[in-house]
Amino acid sequence: MKQTRAALPVAEPASAKAADKALARGAEKLEWARQVCREGHLRRTPAREEILQFLAHQDRPATLATLSGERRIAATCDPATVFRVLQKLEEAGLVRRIWLHERAPYYILLFPHDHRDYVLCTGCGKVEETRLECPVQKLEKEVGERLGYIEIHHELGFYGVCPDCQEKPGTRRGGKKSSCC
Amino acid sequence: MKQTRAALPVAEPASAKAADKALARGAEKLEWARQVCREGHLRRTPAREEILQFLAHQDRPATLATLSGERRIAATCDPATVFRVLQKLEEAGLVRRIWLHERAPYYILLFPHDHRDYVLCTGCGKVEETRLECPVQKLEKEVGERLGYIEIHHELGFYGVCPDCQEKPGTRRGGKKSSCC
DNA sequence: ATACTTGCAAAGCCTTTGCAGATCT
DNA sequence: AGATCTGCAAAGGCTTTGCAAGTAT
Numbered sequence: 001m002k003q004t005r006a007a008l009p010v011a012e013p014a015s016a017k018a019a020d021k022a023l024a025r026g027a028e029k030l031e032w033a034r035q036v037c038r039e040g041h042l043r044r045t046p047a048r049e050e051i052l053q054f055l056a057h058q059d060r061p062a063t064l065a066t067l068s069g070e071r072r073i074a075a076t077c078d079p080a081t082v083f084r085v086l087q088k089l090e091e092a093g094l095v096r097r098i099w100l101h102e103r104a105p106y107y108i109l110l111f112p113h114d115h116r117d118y119v120l121c122t123g124c125g126k127v128e129e130t131r132l133e134c135p136v137q138k139l140e141k142e143v144g145e146r147l148g149y150i151e152i153h154h155e156l157g158f159y160g161v162c163p164d165c166q167e168k169p170g171t172r173r174g175g176k177k178s179s180c181c
Numbered sequence: 182m183k184q185t186r187a188a189l190p191v192a193e194p195a196s197a198k199a200a201d202k203a204l205a206r207g208a209e210k211l212e213w214a215r216q217v218c219r220e221g222h223l224r225r226t227p228a229r230e231e232i233l234q235f236l237a238h239q240d241r242p243a244t245l246a247t248l249s250g251e252r253r254i255a256a257t258c259d260p261a262t263v264f265r266v267l268q269k270l271e272e273a274g275l276v277r278r279i280w281l282h283e284r285a286p287y288y289i290l291l292f293p294h295d296h297r298d299y300v301l302c303t304g305c306g307k308v309e310e311t312r313l314e315c316p317v318q319k320l321e322k323e324v325g326e327r328l329g330y331i332e333i334h335h336e337l338g339f340y341g342v343c344p345d346c347q348e349k350p351g352t353r354r355g356g357k358k359s360s361c362c
Numbered sequence: 363a364t365a366c367t368t369g370c371a372a373a374g375c376c377t378t379t380g381c382a383g384a385t386c387t
Numbered sequence: 388a389g390a391t392c393t394g395c396a397a398a399g400g401c402t403t404t405g406c407a408a409g410t411a412t
Binding site: 261285 | 379
């Protein structure tokens with residue numbers, strides 16, 4: 001499943017308008033992230049800047065390999081640094097590590113009120129976001145009350161075979177993964 | 182977070198009656214699992230038998246380490262065998278590998294119509310089941326239709342700080358994990 | 363000036379695999 | 388007999404860390 005590790009292509013926005021919007025949103029996130037860094041007394045370094053830029057403009061979880069492999073980040077710093085930057089960002093509450101379907105952790109930016117759920121292809125490992133209303137948010141409170149947990153959040157992942165993989169053989173459950181996407 | 186790796190204690194049923202019920206359900210699952218194995222022409226070996234017994238009576242995901250460490254399984258076979266047995270069971274559709282909050286995969290038995298959602302403590306790593314109605318099942322179809330995926334399933338995990346960890350220091354986000362439970 | 367960051371290289375942690383011998387059907 | 392399993396030991400893949408040098412404040 002090499003594909004999972006390679007840089008995930010950012011989905012092409014449907015229109016120029018949508019592209020503008022996505023860019024604006026990315027800029028907004030980036031600004032927020034810088035602000036939080038400042039408040040957390042994290043120094044502004046090239047590595048952090050590049051990583052935050054990437055995360056802010058990427059609407060899906062990224063692995064360490066994805067990040068380290070991304071051209072601009074790779075040109076700026078070492079993979080170990082990427083790891084440590086993410087670690088710091090996590091401590092600062094900017095980033096969260098989640099586990100989807102691989103041994104490798106995925107990282108997401110925790111922009112406020114920006115919860116997303118994902119769909120993963122069990123064939124090729126592609127990750128997309130559902131773009132559906134998430135029905136679980138309100139359940140969190142209930143879980144907390146019944147079991148006594150606090151500071152609750154959730155992660156919801158859908159797993160299935162994507163259209164591309166459906167056309168290729170050898171992609172089914174338990175079989176070896178294909179590399180279509 | 183050593184606790185995650187050690188054998189997870191099976192929750193004490195509230196009453197003798199509940200205990201009986203849980204046992205009966207475990208037996209039912211075990212019978213089903215054996216049946217599927219037979220149909221899949223998987224040989225009946227001590228290792229498989231022990232592992233299936235454990236999974237059938239355990240209502241929460243178990244890691245390789247948990248399984249390999251369990252007394253009866255450890256006495257029966259080698260960790261590499263546990264790994265391979267689980268691999269085979271996964272291919273046969275009896276077991277699924279899921280990723281919760283650690284690099285290590287968790288394994289669950291896929292007893293039909295037995296979907297569960299979990300709550301994980303970000304402090305100590307404890308895993309419980311929510312015992313709440315899962316509202317996501319019906320969303321699966323929608324996700325499939327919109328994005329063209331087939332053979333969809335989902336995994337939903339809640340993350341928070343459990344009651345035990347709330348009493349201990351150093352358990353908060355980004356901090357080092359405690360070992361209370 | 364000094365505390366935080368980074369690169370490089372090495373260490374770790376678990377999973378995963380090869381192979382020869384044991385087992386199940 | 389013949390295909391499957393298993394143990395042991397070694398290989399792998401990625402994350403994680405130590406240390407000395409570099410850099411932001």
